[in-house]
Amino acid sequence: MLPSTGIVKTLCQSLKEFPVQALVVDPVMVSTSGHMLAGPSILDSFREELLPMADIVTPNLKEASALLGGVPLETIADMRFAAKAIHDIGPRNVLVKGGDLPASLDAVDVFYDGNDFYELRSSRIMTPNTHGTGCTLASTVAAELAKGSQMLSAVKVAKRYVEAALSYSKNITIGGGCQGPMDHLLKLKSTVQRRPFDPSDLFLYAVTDSRMNKKWGHSIVDAVKAAIEGGATIIQLREKEVETSDFLEAAKACLKICRVHGVPLLINDRIDVALASDADGVHIGQSDMPAQVARVLLGPDKIIGVSCKTPEQAKQAWRNGADYIGSGGVYPTNTKENNKTIGLDGLKTVCLSSKLPVVAIGGIGISNAQAVMGLGVPNLKGVAVVSTLFDRECVSTETRKLLEVLKESTKIAN
Numbered sequence: 001m002l003p004s005t006g007i008v009k010t011l012c013q014s015l016k017e018f019p020v021q022a023l024v025v026d027p028v029m030v031s032t033s034g035h036m037l038a039g040p041s042i043l044d045s046f047r048e049e050l051l052p053m054a055d056i057v058t059p060n061l062k063e064a065s066a067l068l069g070g071v072p073l074e075t076i077a078d079m080r081f082a083a084k085a086i087h088d089i090g091p092r093n094v095l096v097k098g099g100d101l102p103a104s105l106d107a108v109d110v111f112y113d114g115n116d117f118y119e120l121r122s123s124r125i126m127t128p129n130t131h132g133t134g135c136t137l138a139s140t141v142a143a144e145l146a147k148g149s150q151m152l153s154a155v156k157v158a159k160r161y162v163e164a165a166l167s168y169s170k171n172i173t174i175g176g177g178c179q180g181p182m183d184h185l186l187k188l189k190s191t192v193q194r195r196p197f198d199p200s201d202l203f204l205y206a207v208t209d210s211r212m213n214k215k216w217g218h219s220i221v222d223a224v225k226a227a228i229e230g231g232a233t234i235i236q237l238r239e240k241e242v243e244t245s246d247f248l249e250a251a252k253a254c255l256k257i258c259r260v261h262g263v264p265l266l267i268n269d270r271i272d273v274a275l276a277s278d279a280d281g282v283h284i285g286q287s288d289m290p291a292q293v294a295r296v297l298l299g300p301d302k303i304i305g306v307s308c309k310t311p312e313q314a315k316q317a318w319r320n321g322a323d324y325i326g327s328g329g330v331y332p333t334n335t336k337e338n339n340k341t342i343g344l345d346g347l348k349t350v351c352l353s354s355k356l357p358v359v360a361i362g363g364i365g366i367s368n369a370q371a372v373m374g375l376g377v378p379n380l381k382g383v384a385v386v387s388t389l390f391d392r393e394c395v396s397t398e399t400r401k402l403l404e405v406l407k408e409s410t411k412i413a414n
């Protein structure tokens with residue numbers, strides 16, 4: 001419904017009489033297409049009555065500018081200024097949407113919670129079907145809050161949903177106007193084969209190694225097949241010594257096998273190979289492509305894992321849009337040179353500080369997997385292993401053995 005001063009006043013009165021769990025305000029005044037949807041008289045009602053009651057307000061650039069008396073907003077620094085100035089009016093959180101920020105390749109929104117600013121980036125989807133994006137974003141935030149999410153998590157989920165819906169409907173012809181609505185039904189109609197990331201996929205995470213495969217005469221494809229046969233729940237191709245073209249071919253071949261078995265396939269470090277093969281995601285380290293850039297390049301649906309040894313890195317990975325973190329080395333390892341060992345205590349500290357699911361890595365095998373899973377932290381979802389599976393003659397047998405140990409350890413924990 002388009003707002004009028006009378007409607008806003010009535011709404012505020014009702015909200016005072018019947019408080020709600022969370023109030024999300026999308027101040028619909030100027031559409032994404034630039035059309036004025038409400039007169040200036042409404043600004044006072046927004047500023048004086050509605051915004052001070054809001055848990056979050058989500059203006060686009062033009063609306064933020066109107067709320068602040070017409071100041072020009074053209075840069076991310078301007079958006080931060082606007083977020084702070086609107087926060088001063090009274091809402092507890094502000095999301096200034098930068099979809100029409102001039103000269104920006106990404107869609108950058110600025111979130112401000114009264115203490116910290118967050119730049120939330122997604123890819124800019126070129127499409128005429130943008131009608132309704134603001135309302136969709138605000139409604140998704142409200143739905144996520146109703147499900148119990150924290151505000152920043154709700155905003156991130158909403159932004160990813162809008163990006164996915166825009167991408168899904170970018171070429172669909174809907175209606176006869178020059179600007180079409182976005183299509184929200186992607187989850188029902190999408191033909192994408194992959195199911196969404198499930199943290200329990202991290203239970204037995206098999207990470208390949210080209211040197212070990214060479215030593216035992218295994219091709220990457222055979223090694224992956226054997227790991228899946230033995231019960232691996234997710235695969236990462238970590239091929240440090242192969243040519244790019246061979247890596248790409250191997251990734252495509254492994255993906256076919258993984259898809260048949262419903263096992264996600266991730267690529268270590270190489271976002272280009274992940275994109276070209278349409279793998280399910282990437283695992284990146286602290287000195288690789290930053291996760292927020294990887295998210296923009298890969299889009300909202302791909303899985304992104306980030307290596308984290310400290311609570312600060314874990315928090316940053318979450319802010320940057322990662323789906324899980326890999327934390328280690330839990331024990332010393334010969335597989336990765338000069339790797340710092342953080343021990344079980346370090347792993348526990350990272351898990352406790354992480355809002356993301358965690359997979360433990362480094363020197364883990366049959367003899368110590370139970371001790372790792374026995375830490376008993378709910379977001380520790382599994383172990384990632386290289387040599388225990390791949391520096392062996394029979395990969396499927398070793399995988400099966402480790403799976404049994406892991407299953408046993410969850411029985412003990414429960």
Ligand SMILES: Cc1ncc(COP(=O)(O)OP(=O)(O)O)c(N)n1
Pocket residue numbers: 205207236238268269283284285286288305306307325326327336359361384
């Ligand atoms: C699940 C998982 N966790 C951590 C790592 C290590 O990744 P990174 O820090 O990028 O180091 P390299 O693997 O590139 O040596 C991982 N690969 N997987």
Ligand SMILES: Cc1nc(C(=O)O)sc1CCOP(=O)(O)O
Pocket residue numbers: 307326327328329330332333334335336339340361362363364384385386387388
């Ligand atoms: C690839 C990798 N990353 C680590 C980290 O600590 O981030 S440890 C590691 C090597 C894991 O190999 P293995 O299971 O043979 O010990």
